[in-house]
Amino acid sequence: MSSALRREQNRTTGTLLIPALAVIIIFTTVPALTTLSYAFFSWDGFQRSTFAGFENFQRLFSYPYLDQLTAALRHNTIAFIVIMAFQTSFGLLLAYAMFRVKRGLRVYRVVVFLPVIFSLVVVAYLWQSLLDPYYGPINQIITGLGVPELAKPWLGDTSTALPTLMFINIWRWVGFPAIVFLAGLNAINAEYIEAARIDGASESQIFRKIMFPLLAPSLTIITVLTFIGAYEWFDLPFVIGGSNGSPAGATDTLALMFYRLSFGSIDSGANNVGVGSALGVLIFTLVGFGAAFGSALLRRREVEQ
Amino acid sequence: MFFLLNSSLRESNEFARTPFALARDPFWENYQRVWSEGEFGSYFINSLIITGGSLTLILVLALGAGFVLGRYSFKGNNVIFAFILTGMLVPAKLAILPLFIQLKWMNLLDSRLGLILVYTSAALPAAIFIMSGFFKSLPTDLDNAARIDGASEFKLLSKVLVPLVRPGMAIVAIYSAIPIWNDFFLPLVFLQSPEKKTLMQGLTVFFGQYASQWGVLFAGLCLAALPLVVLYLILSEQFIKGLTAGAVKG
Numbered sequence: 001m002s003s004a005l006r007r008e009q010n011r012t013t014g015t016l017l018i019p020a021l022a023v024i025i026i027f028t029t030v031p032a033l034t035t036l037s038y039a040f041f042s043w044d045g046f047q048r049s050t051f052a053g054f055e056n057f058q059r060l061f062s063y064p065y066l067d068q069l070t071a072a073l074r075h076n077t078i079a080f081i082v083i084m085a086f087q088t089s090f091g092l093l094l095a096y097a098m099f100r101v102k103r104g105l106r107v108y109r110v111v112v113f114l115p116v117i118f119s120l121v122v123v124a125y126l127w128q129s130l131l132d133p134y135y136g137p138i139n140q141i142i143t144g145l146g147v148p149e150l151a152k153p154w155l156g157d158t159s160t161a162l163p164t165l166m167f168i169n170i171w172r173w174v175g176f177p178a179i180v181f182l183a184g185l186n187a188i189n190a191e192y193i194e195a196a197r198i199d200g201a202s203e204s205q206i207f208r209k210i211m212f213p214l215l216a217p218s219l220t221i222i223t224v225l226t227f228i229g230a231y232e233w234f235d236l237p238f239v240i241g242g243s244n245g246s247p248a249g250a251t252d253t254l255a256l257m258f259y260r261l262s263f264g265s266i267d268s269g270a271n272n273v274g275v276g277s278a279l280g281v282l283i284f285t286l287v288g289f290g291a292a293f294g295s296a297l298l299r300r301r302e303v304e305q
Numbered sequence: 306m307f308f309l310l311n312s313s314l315r316e317s318n319e320f321a322r323t324p325f326a327l328a329r330d331p332f333w334e335n336y337q338r339v340w341s342e343g344e345f346g347s348y349f350i351n352s353l354i355i356t357g358g359s360l361t362l363i364l365v366l367a368l369g370a371g372f373v374l375g376r377y378s379f380k381g382n383n384v385i386f387a388f389i390l391t392g393m394l395v396p397a398k399l400a401i402l403p404l405f406i407q408l409k410w411m412n413l414l415d416s417r418l419g420l421i422l423v424y425t426s427a428a429l430p431a432a433i434f435i436m437s438g439f440f441k442s443l444p445t446d447l448d449n450a451a452r453i454d455g456a457s458e459f460k461l462l463s464k465v466l467v468p469l470v471r472p473g474m475a476i477v478a479i480y481s482a483i484p485i486w487n488d489f490f491l492p493l494v495f496l497q498s499p500e501k502k503t504l505m506q507g508l509t510v511f512f513g514q515y516a517s518q519w520g521v522l523f524a525g526l527c528l529a530a531l532p533l534v535v536l537y538l539i540l541s542e543q544f545i546k547g548l549t550a551g552a553v554k555g
Contacts, residue, residue: 005452009377012458016369017385020429023366024392027404027426032395034403046402109541110534117533119487121508122526183548232396235490255398262402273402280399288394 032284038277046273056278065275072245072252079166079253080230087170088222091177092215096207098178099185109182112175120172124239127168131155155240158250165251169236173229177222184218185211220298224291231287234259254283335524343514345525347500348507353532355417355503356486359424363432363481364474366425371436371470372462376448386437392430397423401494408495415497423491428481435480439473440466442550472547475540486533504529 042052059065098108115123130136131154139151154164188211196206234255237245243260245252261276340346374386397404404423405414413419443466451461467474489505496502508529515522537544 008458009379013373013377013379016373020366020370020433021385021389023362023422023426024389024429027423028392028395028397028400028430031400031403031407034407035400038403106541109545110538113537113541114534117483117537118530119505119508121487121489121505122529125508125512125526179545180548183545186545186549228394232398234398238490258399277402284395284399287396288391291394 035277035280038273039281041274043273045271048273052274056274057282060275060278060282068249068252068257069254069279071249072254072257075162075245075251076231076233076253078162079169079233080227082163082166083170083173083230084223084226087174087226088177088219090170090174091222092181094174094178095181095185096211098182109179112178114175115172116175118172120235120239123168123172124236128155128240131164156247158247161241161247161250165236165240168240169233172236176225177218180218180222181215184215188214216298216302220295220302223298224295227294228287228291231283231290254279258283335520336528338521339525339528343511344499344502344507345504345511345528348502348504349528351417351501352486352504355420355424356482356532358417358421359428359485360478360482362421362425363428364477366429367432367436367477368462368467368470368474370429370433371438371440371473372466374433375437375440376443376445376466389430389433392426393434397427398490401491405494414495415501417496417501420491420495423495424481424485424488428477428485432477432481435477436470436473439470439547439550443469472543472550475543476547479537479540479544482536483533 038048039056040052040054041048042050042055060069094112098105098112101108130138133139133151133153133156138154142148142151152160154160192210192214193206196210201209232255233253237251237253237256238259241247241251241256243256243263244265245256258276258279261272261279264271370389374382374389408414408419408423411419413422447465447469448461451465456464487505489503489509492503492506496506508525511525512522515525
């Protein structure tokens with residue numbers, strides 16, 4: 001490479017890279033590191049007081065926070081497993097159906113993706129109206145079918161609230177894995193499928209033996225993103241159940257707990273920035289290591305085309 | 306979805322009687338009322354400014370940084386790339402308190418620009434990651450040919466390469482626009498003046514205001530979703546193309 005070109009490239013690197021890095025450092029890195037530092041101080045409201053060492057972490061792991069922490073962690077984990085299982089398999093089914101469909105692909109592509117585009121505020125409002133215990137059409141239909149004992153206050157009952165939230169989440173997001181899988185299917189070399197068909201393989205064999213293994217890269221992306229989304233689950237539980245995870249903490253998540261600790265819970269109003277930041281550090285560590293470890297593990301399973 | 310659209314074109318009282326009937330006579334007045342009454346229109350424009358501003362900034366910065374990281378080999382390239390990847394894992398919400406204090410200190414609290422910068426920063430790592438992947442996948446002969454023709458590095462990027470990475474830009478645009486347009490959390494914390502409020506903040510008030518006026522309510526919900534639906538319709542071809550190309554690379 002000529003030195004004139006080298007110089008020009010150095011200049012270009014500077015002008016193009018520095019603005020982007022500056023924005024990320026100022027508005028993401030610095031605040032994230034500051035959160036880390038907050039976790040090691042004791043706090044009086046929003047006023048920082050003395051250095052506290054690991055005291056905030058100790059308090060997070062003792063009464064009364066420990067119970068909330070384990071319950072929230074359990075809910076996040078259930079959400080990850082259930083959402084991963086159902087959202088991914090429905091998404092794959094939808095993708096396969098769209099892949100096989102001859103006409104109207106453009107329309108399906110939009111319909112499947114619409115709920116993803118829709119604002120959460122709208123989605124939550126829509127489902128709250130549909131699931132309203134008295135006026136909602138869903139319970140009216142259930143009663144109409146002659147099984148009124150199955151008509152429940154779905155979002156108000158501690159035993160059904162979390163499953164209902166997961167259902168809404170799956171309904172909303174299923175289009176995402178569907179589109180990613182569809183793209184993955186489109187990327188498979190058509191010759192493989194053709195060759196298998198000539199060799200007399202059935203459609204289900206083609207799907208299991210050829211398509212599914214080649215979709216591994218798409219599956220990696222979806223698993224990692226679902227993992228991050230499930231352990232940082234906040235918006236939907238917050239809009240529907242409020243910051244306390246109503247009813248009775250049945251929909252509490254780690255991120256809701258973090259919000260309560262940072263800004264104060266609705267009933268007591270008291271906040272604890274130190275313990276909250278300790279929880280923030282914990283969530284970040286969990287998600288960061290989980291995602292890095294998981295994607296490394298899954299990537300090993302991928303096969304080359 | 307169809308139910309939503311249909312209901313938005315019906316008169317409220319009539320809707321209450323027969324919620325599932327078709328709108329034979331489109332009742333456009335619902336849309337007129339949504340727009341002119343209350344603050345819906347100004348919230349809508351605020352959201353457009355914030356989402357549009359963020360999107361422009363994200364695309365410009367990600368194109369530049371993605372080009373440099375994807376096509377130049379220089380010392381520190383990998384380190385910078387790894388640093389940007391860690392940014393993908395930091396959720397803006399976990400850093401909300403320090404961010405609040407920092408914005409206040411920078412005089413960017415209660416400002417649209419502040420919000421735009423925060424959104425840009427949150428979306429940039431993923432955007433750069435995606436764009437650099439697309440830049441990497443283009444053949445290097447392109448660069449050399451353009452350089453022999455006397456093109457500068459900026460010309461090479463803007464005239465030769467940008468048209469080729471359009472599918473990547475569509476992915477970045479859609480992935481960034483959805484969470485920004487739909488976000489209610491950061492505006493809730495960072496914007497205080499009523500005239501700067503965004504649509505998603507405004508919607509909660511709107512729900513209460515028109516609680517039983519179904520037609521108007523549904524018209525509002527449709528309008529709130531409109532910009533993203535339009536964006537997706539325009540970009541969906543490129544979007545799928547981009548995802549397919551990404552899947553090939555793995």
